[in-house]
Amino acid sequence: MSQRVYIFDTTLRDGEQVPGCQLTTEEKVVVAKELERLGVDIIEAGFPISSPGDFRSVVEISKAVTTPRVCALSRAIQGDIDAAAEALKSAKLGRIHTGIGSSDIHIRNKFNSTRDKVLEQGVAAVKYARNLIDDVEFYAEDAGRADLEFLARLTEAVIAAGATVVNIPDTTGYCLPEQYGAKIKYLFNNVPNIDKAVISIHCHNDLGLATANSLAGITNGARQVEVTINGIGERAGNTSLEEVVMALKVHKDLGLETGIDTTRLFPVSNLVSQMMRMPVQANKAIVGRNAFAHSSGIHQDGFLKHAENYEIMNPHDVGVPESSIVLTARSGRHALKHRLELLGFRYDKPTLDGIYKRFLDMADVRKQVNDKDLMELVR
Known part of the structure; x- marks a missing residue:
């Protein structure tokens, strides 16, 4: 089995479904070009039938x-x-x-149909699409809640009809990682x-498990993962591109790789956040402003002694300029000494002890102490 995992970015389609995050065609082209520089393999550019604007966006991105x-x-x-x-x-x-x-919930309540009719419609759609283009991906919506035997039968049928990729989405973010991984494994063992075809995974984050489920799908054989920048998307969002890519990079023991230039992750994250007017939460993995920030005295001391004590990846690897030491009332002498030395001040231990006591008083009042505060302190 291939050790390459293909990155399918749906920021401009599923990600744009977030209320208030809609982009113009021109803005989408800017993002698409950045996704190209980032190294994504597939860009889902839009849903052409949905509106003239979406149709034009697909044309211009193409x-x-x-x-x-x-x-x-x-x-x-x-x-x-x-x-x-x-x-x-x-x-x-x-x-x-x-x-x-593909789930009975959707078949009955959304389509008022039956499994056999849905299978027939899916096969017909793939065959029709293959007459128009040589690469057709089939999505079995709500596969996370679908009956396994029927899902296997549907997957086999659409591959036979010409699907080059089959997407097994956890559309509602329902699955637990072991359930989702087992679902993908079942398909590999029961679809002759x-x-x-390439098996793709598309997980939503309703229970906060999108990245975990995606990794479970990948480790059980899926080789395409559908993601968005910053994890934006419908409801609680989609699987975060940066989280999956860096998880695979950090865990080299998995033997899996992507074509992503990880040093562009932070800049692209900022671009998408600004253009979609969707702030990135401070503690967001990989690209949040606190992802490489240390404020606890114990953590700061360990980090200053050796970065790997508290960082499992180098900030430069994801395009973050540097880690930061945030001075608060939780900070220790080592962090204060380090920051003062960066400002050009060196003190013996007794003098530093006196400054540290005054620092704690200041930090209790001001919550966070910046360089300007430190200059005031040492004066």
């Missing part, structure tokens, strides 16, 4: 990027597929992403033609 495959979403409906194919005409590499619900 013209603007060269290396990534451009993907357009559709339902398992001929009109949707036609619109997707038309929007992708300028793409150097194009893909139609079509599909239908599974080697004819």
Whole structure:
């Protein structure tokens, strides 16, 4: 099995479904070009049938990027597929992403249908799309809650119909990691033609498990992961691109790799945050402003002695300029001494002890002590 994990970025489609985060076509092109520089393999550019704006965005992104495959979403409906194919005409590499619900909840309550009819519609959609383009991905929506035997039958049928990629999404973020990993493993053991397609995973974060579920899917054989920058997306969001990529990079023992230039993660995160007006929470893994900040005295002392005591990755590897020591009332003498020396002040131990006592009084009042405060303190 290939050790390459393909990164399918859906920031401009699923990520843009966040209320208030909509982008113009021109803004989407800017983001798409940055995703290309980042090294993503597939950019899901939009849902062409949904609006003239989305159709135009897919067209313009198709013209603007060269290396990534451009993907357009559709339902398992001929009109949707036609619109997707038309929007992708300028793409150097194009893909139609079509599909239908696979759980009994969706089959009954969303489509008022049956398993057999859904399977038939899915197969027909894939066959129709393959007449228009040579790369078709099928999504089995709500696969996280789907019956395993039916999901295997559906997967086998759409691969036989010509699907090059099959997406097994945990659409509602329902699964626990061991459940989701077992679901992917089941498919590899029970779909006889599974080697004819790439298995993709698309996890939502409703229970805060999107990254864990994605890693469980990857370690059980999936080789495409669908993600967004900063984990933005519908409801609680999608799997975070930066979290999955860095988890695979840190855990070299997995023997898996991506084509991502990780030094561009922080700049791209900032760009998407600003353009979509969606602040990144301070404690967000990898790209949050506190991801490489240390404020506890014990942590600061350990970090200053050897960074790996408290950092499992180098901030430069993700494009963060440097780690930071944040001075608060929890900070110890070692951190204060370090910061004073960076400002050009060196003191013997008795003098430093006196400054440290005054520092604690100041920190209790001001909560966080910056360089200007320290200059006032030493004067």
